[in-house]
Amino acid sequence: MPTNEKERNPFKIAQMQLKAACDALGEDESVYLLLSEPERVLKVSIPVKMDDGSSKMFTGYRVQHNDAPGPCKGGVRFHPNVTEDEVKALATWMTFKCGVMNLPYGGAKGGVVVDPNELSQGELERLARGYAKAITPIIGERRDIPAPDVNTNGQIMVWMTDEYSKLRGVGQTLMATFTGKPVEFGGCHARREATGYGVALMAKEAVKYKGLEMKGQRSVVQGFGNVGSYAALYLEELGSKVIAVSDVNCCLYHPDGLDIKALMKHTEQNKTIKGFAGAAKEMDREDVFKVECDIFAPCALENAITVDNADDIKAKIICEGANGPTTPAAEKVLLDKGIFIVPDILANAGGVTVSYFEWVQNLHSFYWTFDEVQQKQEAKMIDSFNQIVEIMEKGYDMRTAAYMFSIKRIATPMRLRGWF
Template sequence: MKSECLNPLTNAQKEIENACKLLKVSDSAYQILKEPIRFLEVSIPVRMDDGTIRIFKGYRAQHNDAVGPTKGGIRFHQDVNIDEVKALSIWMSFKCSVVGIPFGGAKGGVIVDPNTLSKSELERLSRGYIREIYSIVGPDKDIPAPDVNTNEQIMAWMMDEYSKLSGKNSPGIITGKPIICGGSLGRTQATGYGVALMAYEATKYLNLDIKNCTVSIQGFGNVGSYSALNLHKLGAKIIAVSDSKGGIYKEGGIDINALIEYVKENGSVAGFDDAEQITNDKIFELEADIFVPAALENQITTDIARSIKTKIICEGANGPTTPEADKILYERGIFVVPDILANAGGVTVSYFEWVQNLDNYYWTLEEVEDRQRMIMIEAFKKVYETSNDYKVDMRTGAYITSLNRIYKAMEMRGWV
C-alpha cells in the first residue's frame, strides 16, 4: 500500500498539477508555478543577553508575482524548513487569487523557539531578519505579515527597522501591525471571522440551520478562538475545543467568552472546569455538524478521514488535510471548505491594511468587516459553482478558480 505523503511542498505541487490538467493549460504554467520564483536563505547574527553571538537561519520564499506584489506571513518556529516555507508561499498565491486580491504569494520563517528568547533578544532577531531580507521586500515588492509565533509587536519592530533602512516612514512594508502604527481595525480577528463566514455559507448550501449546528474546533490560538467566537455569535453551539495541551467537551455547549478569558490566564483550554476533559485525539471522534481544524498541517490523515463524524470541515489551518484524506472525505460526502478559501480572511484584511497605509486614510471596523464579508461570500459562490461545473470537490474548485486568474495574468505578461 502506498504510504501517505506528508510533505507540504509535494502536496501543494500535486494540487497545482491537478488544477492545470483540469483547466487544460500549458505544461509551462505548471513548471513556473511548482516552485517559487525567488527563494532567499539568510544567516542572522544576534547578540544574546549574555554577550555571545548566536546565528539563526531564516528564509523568504516569493512564489509568483504575475498578479501583483507578493504577500505572506513570517513564522518563528523550531521546525521551520525549506519545503514548508515554499509550500506556504504557493498556498498564499492561490489563497490571494481565490478571493481576487491583487497579490502573489510569499512566506518567511526563522528556525527558532521564541519562548527561549528574552524580549530584547526577540527584538534583535526580528530586526535582524528584516535587515537580511531588506533588498527583496517593500510595499511594492513583497509585504510580510504575522504567522505562527509572531505578533503585532514583532511586526512593529520589523516595520520600524525597514523604515530606518529606507530612510522614510514605511507602514506599508508590513501588515498585522498595532493600530497606533498603521494597523487595520478588524485585522486581528479577520481569519477567524472569515472561517466562521465560510462555515455559515456551507450550512446554507447544505440546507442546515446554523442555530441548530454543533461545532468542534482543533486549535484555540488566534484563528480557533475567533472562529469559535464568531460561530457562537451566529448561533452555533461549540461543544468541543482542543489545543496542544489537551481538550474539553460539553454537550450543552461551551461558554466561549469564559473559555477565552480562561486561556488568557492559563495558556491552554486544558483544565477549564466547566467542561469534561478529553484527549487531543478525541476531538476527531466526536460527532459534530461542523469541524474546524485550526492547528497545523497534516492533521486529517486517511485514518481520521475514514472515521470523522461531521458534515462540514472548514479549514482554519494551512494544509490540515492530506490529499489522500481529501479523496476519502469527498467520497463520504463530507463538505470541505478548503484552507485557501476558508482562512483567506487574514490576507483579505491585510490587503485592506496595505491599501489604507498607501492612502494614509483609515476605515471603520464596520467598513472592514462589510468589505471582507462581501469579498469572501462572492469567492465562496464562485468556488462552489466551479466545483459543480467541473464535478470536483471544493478544494479542486478553489485551485481551478485561482489558477484561472494567475494563468491569465502570466499569459498577458507573456510568461506562457
C-alpha cells in the same frame, strides 16, 4: 512517519493540488511549470545576541512564489519545525489564496526556525529586527509585504517595520511594507479577528449551501491560537454550539457548548485551555478528531488530518482554518464519506484579505472602521464562495474548483506579460 501514507511533504502536496487543477482546466503545461516552483527562495542566517552575552545563529527563509498579479504577500512564522519546503508550500498556497479572493498579489511566505517561547522579550525583538534586516533587499511596499503568521504578532511587525524603515534611510516610517500591525501603529481594525471570522463565515455559507441553519449546529475547533479562538467565537456568535476545542495540551468538551469568551480569557491568563472550569470533560488532544459534530474546523498546523484519523471524523462540513491541514489521502477518505470540505485557500483567506485592506489604507492614509472592514471582508469572501461553487457543481470537489478559479486569474497576467 506512518508508512500507510506516501506523501506528507507540504510542498509536494501543494504541487499535486496545482497539477490536479491544471489538468481539470486543460491548461497549458507552461502554466503548471511556472507555478510549480517559486520564483525566489532566500535563506538567511540571523545572528542574535542573547541576554547572557553569548551569540546564537538562527536560520530564516523568505520565499516569493509568483509576482505576475502584483507584489508578493505572505506571513512570517516563528516555529521550531519551519523548513524550506514548508515555507515554499505556504508561499504557493498564498498565491492561490490571493487569486481566490481576487487580490492584486502573488504569494510569499517567511519563517524562522525557533521556539519563541524560549526567548526573552529582548531576544525576540533582536531576532525580529535581525530577520527584517536580512530580508530587506527583497521586500518593499510594491514588491513583497510580510505579515504575522504562527507565533508572530502585531508587536513583531512593529519591530520589523521600524528596522526596515531605518535601513531604507528615507526619514519616514514605511507603514505599507508590513501588515498585521496594531491599530495604533498603522494597523487595520478587525485584522486580528479576520482569519477566524472568515472561517466562521465560510462555515455559515457551507451550512446554507447544504440547506441548513447555523442555529444549533455543533462545531469542533482543533487549535485554539489566534485563528481557532476567533473561529470558535464567531461560530458561536453565528448560532453554532462549539462543543469541543483543543490545543497542544488537551481537548475540552461540553455537549451544551463551551463559553468561548470565558475560554479565551482563561487562555490569555494561563497560555493554555487546560484547566478551564467551564468544560464538562478534559480529554487527550487527539480526541478532538473523534467528537461527533456538524462542523469541524482544523485551525492548527498542516497535516493535522491524515489517513490515521480521517475515519474518526464524524462531521458534515470541514472548514480549513489552517494551511494545508488535510493530506491528499485523508481528503479522499473524507470525500468518500460525503463530507463537504471548504478548502484552506478560501476558508482562511480572511487574514490576507484584511491585510490587503490595511495595505491600501497605509498607502492612502485613510482608515475604515471595524464594521466597515468586516462588511468588506464578508462581501468579498461570500462572492468568492459563490463563484467557486458554480465551478464545483460542474463535477469537482471544492478544493479543485477553488484552484481552477484561482489559476484562471493568475494565468491571465502571466500570458499578458509574455511569460509563456
